[in-house]
Amino acid sequence: MPPIREGMFATVLLLLLSPAIGSFLALLADRLPRGEDVVRRRSFCRACGAGLGLRDLVPVLSFTLSAGRCRHCGAAIPPWLLYMEIGAVGAAVIAAILGQTPLEIWLFAAFLWVLLALLASDLMWFRLPDPLTGALFILALAIAWGTVRLSLSQALWGAVIGVAVFAALRWGYRALRGREGLGLGDVKLMAGLGAALGPHDLPLMLLLASLAALAAALAGRLQSPQSLRPTRPLPFGAALAAATMVLWVAS
Incomplete structure (x- = not known):
């Protein structure tokens, strides 16, 4: 694949995946300070404990369509979860601008994503x-x-x-x-x-x-x-x- 097309593919893929990565970063920032499992335990509503399905977990779109409410109990979904998804997209855009190669783009994005998760974790829990x-x-x-x-x-x-x-x-x-x-x-x-x-x-x-x-x-x-x-x-x-x-x- 020519370098220009390779770089374009890496950038597009990065931008497409970044909202989902932002959702995972939010999960890390929320669960790691609590000592909870971040891999095997499925996503759930903190208010009612109901498990969340695929329709509840589409980044940005699920929050928007549900008006920021759990469809099981109607409890408000913390808005910072949406902010993390948007922030991850912003970090990906910055990485795409700064990076000259696909390797640089992905390394830069990963670095900014981890920084974002650390920032959120400290703001919410005073934990790193x-x-x-x-x-x-x-x-x-x-x-x-x-x-x-x-x-x-x-x-x-x-x-x-x-x-x-x-x-x-x-x-x-x-x-x-x-x-x-x-x-x-x-x-x-x-x-x-x-x-x-x-x-x-x-x-x-x-x-x-x-x-x-x-x-x-x-x-x-x-x-x-x-x-x-x-x-x-x-x-x-x-x-x-x-x-x-x-x-x-x-x-």
């Missing part, structure tokens, strides 16, 4: 599941090995520095304050983020993530005076993932 952080690290190394964005050595140095800095912050905060201030999941997440950006972009990514988390906290403070308690957890992993996504796409 190990299977997702591990997959992100592997994909970041694969991108460094198979593309020209970063050298493999730069990716590895970025991962080492990112993990070391966050491990030191976590240990230091616990030693000084006597409680956890940074989750272990954030430390593990930095392996994939550091490998994706390399050591030079890590300071800017941390600055952007910190500013985003601060802005979100202040916005919450305006809505509720009690929302900015010193011990209130913040989904900093989501801010890290979002900042990395912005810098990675822009680079």
Whole structure:
């Protein structure tokens, strides 16, 4: 197959599959933090427990035709499930724009998809599941090995520095304050983020993530005076993932 036709086929296939992949990403973000099976257990309604059939699982279309309601009990379907499907399509479009070969397109899309799942998981559960952080690290190394964005050595140095800095912050905060201030999941997440950006972009990514988390906290403070308690957890992993996504796409 000629290179142009091969690239076009990879792009079309990617776009066609991306809504279904977005649905699976939503499942991962919902079930992994709960410790539930993500392979053998069929999809079901959280409100009534009824199993969902094929007509309930068509990405985007099922949500639209059902007006966002379970057809068994009428309970509202969480809209973030639809947002994940749309977000996966957006990630596929970005990957198709950035990638020069079918391999690059699929690697870029997979990387952005995992970032999206991590962001959703942290926002909903304040959890960054190990299977997702591990997959992100592997994909970041694969991108460094198979593309020209970063050298493999730069990716590895970025991962080492990112993990070391966050491990030191976590240990230091616990030693000084006597409680956890940074989750272990954030430390593990930095392996994939550091490998994706390399050591030079890590300071800017941390600055952007910190500013985003601060802005979100202040916005919450305006809505509720009690929302900015010193011990209130913040989904900093989501801010890290979002900042990395912005810098990675822009680079």
